[in-house]
Amino acid sequence: MATFMDVHSGFVGVTAEELAAAHAADLQIEAEESVHFEKAWLDPESGKAFCLSTGPSKEAVMHVHERAGHPTAEIYELSIQI
Amino acid sequence: MATFMDVHSGFVGVTAEELAAAHAADLQIEAEESVHFEKAWLDPESGKAFCLSTGPSKEAVMHVHERAGHPTAEIYELSIQI
Numbered sequence: 001m002a003t004f005m006d007v008h009s010g011f012v013g014v015t016a017e018e019l020a021a022a023h024a025a026d027l028q029i030e031a032e033e034s035v036h037f038e039k040a041w042l043d044p045e046s047g048k049a050f051c052l053s054t055g056p057s058k059e060a061v062m063h064v065h066e067r068a069g070h071p072t073a074e075i076y077e078l079s080i081q082i
Numbered sequence: 083m084a085t086f087m088d089v090h091s092g093f094v095g096v097t098a099e100e101l102a103a104a105h106a107a108d109l110q111i112e113a114e115e116s117v118h119f120e121k122a123w124l125d126p127e128s129g130k131a132f133c134l135s136t137g138p139s140k141e142a143v144m145h146v147h148e149r150a151g152h153p154t155a156e157i158y159e160l161s162i163q164i
Contacts, residue, residue, distance in 0.1 A: 003123070005125075005132055014162075016162045019162050019164060040163065041085070041087060041158075041162070042161070042163070043087075043158035043159055043160055043162075044161060045159070045161075048158050050132070050160075052123075076123075076125035076128055076130050077125055077127070078124060078125055079124070080097075080101050080123070080126060081122065082102055082105045082121065
């Protein structure tokens, strides 16, 4: 399993409740893709969101987000971490 | 204290040892700015690095990175997290 960070833009004004609902939608289906979303952070002023996950591939992570209704094309495989 | 994610570009081919050295340089001076760098992740293929920190302001976080020799202008205040 690898670690990934994906980035979403355009989430300006999104609330904690809305982020929680989006995250819950990921969690509900992630096992079908062998992905786990560990953490999500949001800056509602700029609209940037960051999701930290583990999974078999970028494509698997992106597919979960797409199926859950919040696709993104910006994702990085984090092979080094401290 | 607020939570921040800052993003660096251009770290293509940086090794785990080099990231550890950069992170150590931050840790050595962060207390002077009331900042704490909790975690750093790197994708050495794209050269993107993400640093998660807590501190009093974006400026304080950026100032630590600048003093440690790896400035970035891309930083987000993460007022919502899951």
